[in-house]
Amino acid sequence: MAATRAHARIQGFGDSVFTRMTALARQHNAVNLGQGFPDFPGPDFVKSAAKQAIDADLNQYAISSGAPRLKEQVAIDYAAALGRDVDPMREVVVTNGATEAVFDAIQAFSGPGDEVVAFEPFYDSYPASAAIAGATFVPVRLNPPDWSFDLDALSSAITPRTRLLLLNTPHNPTGKVFSPDELEQIAHLAIERDILVLTDEVYDRITFDRAVHIPIASLPGMWERTISVNSTGKTFSMTGWKIGYAVGPAELVGAIQSVHQFVTFASPTPFQDAMASAMEQARANGYYDQLKRDYTHRRDLLAASLAQAGFETLPVGGSYFLMADISNRGFETDVAFCEWLVQTAGVVALPPSAFYLDPATAPLLARFCFAKSDATIAAAADRLRAVLE
Ligand SMILES: Cc1ncc(COP(=O)(O)O)c(C=O)c1O
Numbered sequence: 596m597a598a599t600r601a602h603a604r605i606q607g608f609g610d611s612v613f614t615r616m617t618a619l620a621r622q623h624n625a626v627n628l629g630q631g632f633p634d635f636p637g638p639d640f641v642k643s644a645a646k647q648a649i650d651a652d653l654n655q656y657a658i659s660s661g662a663p664r665l666k667e668q669v670a671i672d673y674a675a676a677l678g679r680d681v682d683p684m685r686e687v688v689v690t691n692g693a694t695e696a697v698f699d700a701i702q703a704f705s706g707p708g709d710e711v712v713a714f715e716p717f718y719d720s721y722p723a724s725a726a727i728a729g730a731t732f733v734p735v736r737l738n739p740p741d742w743s744f745d746l747d748a749l750s751s752a753i754t755p756r757t758r759l760l761l762l763n764t765p766h767n768p769t770g771k772v773f774s775p776d777e778l779e780q781i782a783h784l785a786i787e788r789d790i791l792v793l794t795d796e797v798y799d800r801i802t803f804d805r806a807v808h809i810p811i812a813s814l815p816g817m818w819e820r821t822i823s824v825n826s827t828g829k830t831f832s833m834t835g836w837k838i839g840y841a842v843g844p845a846e847l848v849g850a851i852q853s854v855h856q857f858v859t860f861a862s863p864t865p866f867q868d869a870m871a872s873a874m875e876q877a878r879a880n881g882y883y884d885q886l887k888r889d890y891t892h893r894r895d896l897l898a899a900s901l902a903q904a905g906f907e908t909l910p911v912g913g914s915y916f917l918m919a920d921i922s923n924r925g926f927e928t929d930v931a932f933c934e935w936l937v938q939t940a941g942v943v944a945l946p947p948s949a950f951y952l953d954p955a956t957a958p959l960l961a962r963f964c965f966a967k968s969d970a971t972i973a974a975a976a977d978r979l980r981a982v983l984e
Pocket of ligand 1: 695718
């Protein structure tokens with residue numbers, strides 16, 4: 596179709612930076628620390644559960660809002676995290692990844708003339724989802740090195756037209772875990788201005804050192820106005836299965852379900868069943884503690900490799916990304932640096948400017964993903980050293 600036939604709402608979406616960097620990586624046979632997904636296999640107990648589900652002929656459409664077995668497991672997890680009962684049938688909806696949950700929620704709660712506020716840098720589907728809804732996307736800056744925000748800036752970004760505040764903690768691409776004080780400030784504003792909060796918590800199980808993930812829905816007065824979005828893809832290293840979900844009060848989840856039924860109708864049945872088994876087993880077999888230990892090891896390995904190559908990295912509380920300072924490397928933009936890095940060193944990093952509304956205002960950093968095997972991180976380290984020493 597001719598580009599000019601595309602509606603104005605989606606013009607400018609173009610190819611995402613992920614697509615471009617993946618193409619460059621292939622071209623240069625590069626070690627890919629750009630894309631945010633594991634290059635190691637997901638756990639055997641999760642894979643077996645999927646095989647069993649397929650063999651048990653759980654292969655037809657699931658109930659649109661999600662397989663009851665999975666919704667029950669999600670409700671158990673969120674009840675524990677929020678310290679309240681969660682009704683699996685009315686307060687949980689299963690979606691095709693967190694991406695679809697965010698998309699559905701933005702369509703459900705905003706439209707033309709409305710505003711959606713989000714912290715910047717932001718996951719790139721957020722502004723696209725707002726654009727498809729016809730809503731205006733309003734960014735509020737997180738400032739390095741600790742990625743704090745200015746409370747007055749947040750307060751003035753929220754107007755009578757604001758419908759939704761998007762929060763992502765632990766945060767991609769910065770690795771920030773919002774502190775209890777920050778969450779209280781956000782909650783206070785949300786209640787005072789009567790807006791909804793959508794919190795994307797896909798990295799909630801991947802936190803480091805003393806950082807603690809606090810779901811904003813657990814704060815007083817917040818359950819009523821919060822949609823908590825999560826994804827089994829990150830937690831169980833099965834990003835290709837695209838099993839995500841949203842949790843919240845029945846009225847909000849019902850509105851998301853109204854959109855979901857016409858976007859994808861339902862998520863793949865055997866993978867929903869497998870994730871129900873995975874969540875049930877993980878609670879008992881120590882998987883979540885092991886996940887943290889494994890990611891702490893990978894983070895330390897990559898941070899040490901980058902340090903050896905002369906890069907300073909910013910502190911990371913959660914997620915599987917490290918931000919490296921590239922301001923003294925002589926590049927005008929992070930894109931120029933990342934292109935040079937893939938062409939010269941054969942290592943892919945992502946330019947975080949792709950997570951800004953105006954890329955020219957992004958700080959000079961590069962995002963390296965450590966959801967990678969030791970061998971991949973070691974290979975990247977060798978290449979970085981060879982070129983940069
Ligand atoms: C913050 C954030 N939200 C959502 C997603 C996508 O999750 P899913 O694959 O479940 O759609 C990602 C993946 O990188 C992410 O970083």
